Amino acid sequence: DAGVIQSPRHEVTEMGQEVxxxxxxxxxxxxxxxxxxxMMRGLELLIYFNNNVPIDDSGMPEDRFSAKMPNxxxxxxxxxxxxxxxxxxxFCASGTDELLLAKxxxxxxxxxxxxxx
Amino acid sequence: AQxxxxxxxxxxxxxxxxxxxxxxxxxxxTPYLFWYVQSxxxxxxxxxxxxxxxxxxxxxxxxxxxxxxxxxxxxxRKPSVHWSDAAEYFCAVGARNFNKFYFGSGTxxxxxx
Numbered sequence: 001d002a003g004v005i006q007s008p009r010h011e012v013t014e015m016g017q018e019v020x021x022x023x024x025x026x027x028x029x030x031x032x033x034x035x036x037x038x039m040m041r042g043l044e045l046l047i048y049f050n051n052n053v054p055i056d057d058s059g060m061p062e063d064r065f066s067a068k069m070p071n072x073x074x075x076x077x078x079x080x081x082x083x084x085x086x087x088x089x090x091f092c093a094s095g096t097d098e099l100l101l102a103k104x105x106x107x108x109x110x111x112x113x114x115x116x117x
Numbered sequence: 118a119q120x121x122x123x124x125x126x127x128x129x130x131x132x133x134x135x136x137x138x139x140x141x142x143x144x145x146x147t148p149y150l151f152w153y154v155q156s157x158x159x160x161x162x163x164x165x166x167x168x169x170x171x172x173x174x175x176x177x178x179x180x181x182x183x184x185x186x187x188x189x190x191x192x193x194r195k196p197s198v199h200w201s202d203a204a205e206y207f208c209a210v211g212a213r214n215f216n217k218f219y220f221g222s223g224t225x226x227x228x229x230x
Binding site for chain 2: 042056101103104
């Protein structure tokens with residue numbers, strides 16, 4: 001298996017533009033996670049899907065952020081409009097078949113480094 | 118509130134020396150416990166986990182960790198560090214009663230030749 005695939009690896013955009021990050025989870029994994037990593041705040045869980053359904057989006061910072069999982073093999077994280085403070089590395093992870101978020105073994109993609117100018 | 122504390126931000130050890138990375142958690146019940154490693158420019162990779170049973174768990178790359186309930190700790194150890202172990206290490210806690218997952222702030226390991 002190729003692991004979790006994220007695209008693009010790097011994204012540079014200007015403030016106010018829409019940004020879409022993409023993720024292909026490991027085949028057969030039923031859980032999917034989006035994280036944001038910054039020096040100041042560390043690794044933050046943004047949203048968690050199970051069987052394509054958003055279960056916990058309490059970490060989504062504000063309405064500018066949205067995430068979708070239209071099928072088991074694809075998810076997107078969208079920021080509209082983007083702001084400089086959104087600059088970070090965004091990770092997607094897929095998890096083992098557990099209904100419990102707390103017990104998931106997570107497999108991470110290589111991340112998307114987002115820079116908003 | 119549940120939390121995970123990694124008190125050491127940076128650690129430097131000499132190659133061949135032993136290593137212990139500390140992790141403490143704040144949670145009322147026994148949590149699920151994990152250690153992940155992140156190499157530069159990469160995502161996180163699971164080193165080992167503890168769910169129940171034997172409190173000393175073995176992981177990949179020669180790492181082990183010990184769950185100590187009385188100290189609310191889950192420290193990561195390796196008897197002899199290799200230069201390729203230089204990375205950032207994250208402790209994580211799964212709070213089963215609240216179905217939440219928390220990462221610590223990470224410890225960056227440097228290895229001196």
